[in-house]
Amino acid sequence: MTAWPTPEMVTTNGVRVGVYRMGPEVSVATKPPIFFLHGFPEIAYSWRAQMTAFADAGHPVFAPDQRGYGVSDAPEGVTEYTMQKLTDDLKGLLDYYGIERAVFVGHDWGAIILWSLPFYMPERLLGCAGLNVPLLPHYPMDPIEMFRARFGDDMYIVRFQEEGSCEPILERDLMLTFQFFLRKPNKGKPKKSDVPFEEKSLNLLTLLERGPDRWGGEQLLSDEETAVYAKAYEKNGFTGPLHWYRNFTSNWKDQRRFLVNGRLPKLTLPCLMITAELDRACPPTLAESMAGMCEDYTRVDLEGCGHWSQQERASEVNAAIMSWLEKMG
Structure with a gap:
């Protein structure tokens, strides 16, 4: 496996974020860039198997330690970690690297952010691939x-x-x-x-x-x-x-501005959902509503897999994402 890179420290949205990069430069790549979003309690390192595989396949790949994590800044105060802040960080990283649109892949909390991106920054997305945590309808209560x-x-x-x-x-x-x-x-x-x-x-x-x-x-x-x-x-x-x-409630309230007739609008971009059979916190049944929330939807179920899918079943996760990307064209 290729050595894990030294992070680049990038200032975005008022914070310094450590970004791990592999693969070709965006300016010469023939395949789309991919951003990998880690969850809790993780760091960019959780994507090491995916970073290597997709870099070797010709994709420029990026995995940030998101704000509050790893080498990145951890500003004080709960309001520094709203969904608006977290998604604006990613928009700033795209701007910094001169990327108009990218594929995003997220696991756990990274998937919660991932499924918010089509509402907060739809113009910057090529596709969304979520692991374990699905896109969910707007909660009916706090x-x-x-x-x-x-x-x-x-x-x-x-x-x-x-x-x-x-x-x-x-x-x-x-x-x-x-x-x-x-x-x-x-x-x-x-x-x-x-x-x-x-x-x-x-x-x-x-x-x-x-x-x-x-x-x-x-x-x-x-x-x-x-x-x-x-x-x-x-x-x-x-x-x-x-x-x-601690921003679950405030993010839920903020999400109301995207609702149409009380519901989130259907996603039109390519969406991949990877579930894990033995994930007790996020069982596959949580993803049952996604087929009706996405127009271009692919689902892959990992049998016998627990919560940490991209590390427990790296080769299967890589194959699922590769196949989905090939279908996207």
């Missing part, structure tokens, strides 16, 4: 209140809303935190013991504190790879990444 009513106060997204209470738990032992998060189901079998949180309440923080004997599943990455994540979070900690969650 999403935090909806999560609280469905899962209770201990559900991790609900707990994340209280600034300062979750950070010490996640930052106490960074290596242990990432050994907890970055897990996969044992042998791809759907057993409750393999799920790294309590399915009833999604009380992720309490399970982290209970220790490895209670986690289930198995460690996804080598200790060396896991240490890359732990080292990256020494700079900014978890406050910036958690602020993304």
Whole structure:
């Protein structure tokens, strides 16, 4: 595998963002540029297998540590992490690299941003490919209140809303935190013991504190790879990444301006959705409404795969995206 590159520090939308680049220069490439958007709690490094594969295939590829993460700036304040801010960061990166339009690929929170791009910056997109988290209809109520009513106060997204209470738990032992998060189901079998949180309440923080004997599943990455994540979070900690969650309500309110007759308009650009059978936080059933929300829609289901799809099933994810890009032409 090609060595992981040194990030370029790019000023965009008032913050410095570290961007990892591979492949040919945009000016000479014959294939479209691709931006890979990481989720929580990740960094651009999570896309290393995709970056190498698509660069070797002739695509200019880019993976930013998004604001609050990795080598990038982590401005203070919840309002610095709204969907408008996050999408404007990406628009600024396109401008910086002289890219009119690009393909975007996102996983987890990166997919939440991805499925917002057709509304916030439609003119800059060639296509959208989401992993694990689908495009969803506009929530009928405040999403935090909806999560609280469905899962209770201990559900991790609900707990994340209280600034300062979750950070010490996640930052106490960074290596242990990432050994907890970055897990996969044992042998791809759907057993409750393999799920790294309590399915009833999604009380992720309490399970982290209970220790490895209670986690289930198995460690996804080598200790060396896991240490890359732990080292990256020494700079900014978890406050910036958690602020993304603390904007669920404000982003939901802001999304109302895109609604037509109470619904999000149907997407017309090419869309790919990759689901993972054993992702308990984002099960494939969440994507069932997407076929009716996208005109040009492709879906690929990964059997026996957990949440961290692009790392757990890199070759299958790469093949699915490659095939989709070829179909786009």
